[in-house]
Amino acid sequence: MTSFQCRGDLSPSKCSECVTAAVQTASSSCPSSIGSRVQKNGCFFRYEQYSYNVEDSSVVVELCNTQKNTDPYFKNQVQGIVSRVISSAPRHKNLFASASVSLASQKGSSAASKLYALAQCQGYLSPGQCADCLTAHSSSWQDCDAAVGSQIHSVSCYYRFETYPFFY
Structure with a gap:
């Protein structure tokens, strides 16, 4: 499962730039992993091998x-x-x-x-x-x-x- 979310105040173009940078960070930092979470100043990118549409407050x-x-x-x-x-x-x-x-x-x-x-x-x-x-x-x-x-x-x-x- 893969998802991203931009901060509520970002324009669509700034959101796109942020997500692109987050994906690049995940690809270069975790090239062979089955999951990754990247928080940038403006967006969040995550991919996991499993479904995660539940609250996790850890x-x-x-x-x-x-x-x-x-x-x-x-x-x-x-x-x-x-x-x-x-x-x-x-x-x-x-x-x-x-x-x-x-x-x-x-x-x-x-x-x-x-x-x-x-x-x-x-x-x-x-x-x-x-x-x-x-x-x-x-x-x-x-x-x-x-x-x-x-x-x-x-x-x-x-x-x-x-x-x-x-x-x-």
Whole structure:
């Protein structure tokens, strides 16, 4: 079984470019394997020997930005925006949500002025399965210990936040 999915904010041409790159990565990195999963910044490509149209919320990878912000205000803003995209994604047709929030009240701080986040589930999930998958990992970003950004990827869903724009 083979599938791909682009992030909900990608144009058809950007989606095509991303999927082409993901297929090339899978072909060169896993030339003789019976399955592969490739996550690019904008799309996901997967092939397996078996059917996989079921929710799998096991964590595949957690990526943490190396920069830190220990300000409690920042942590609260991260919690808020992550909760917002996690609760919004299952309610949208393409199981995708993005948001940004101003960090303007960190007066005098040299830190970033905005926080960006998105969440998305694989298109074969129902809205309920999407919600379950994202909720299962809703606090995983805290594993990144005050990082100014993180990406939490499971087989069926993912979310990300950063202090710089990474979506359209």
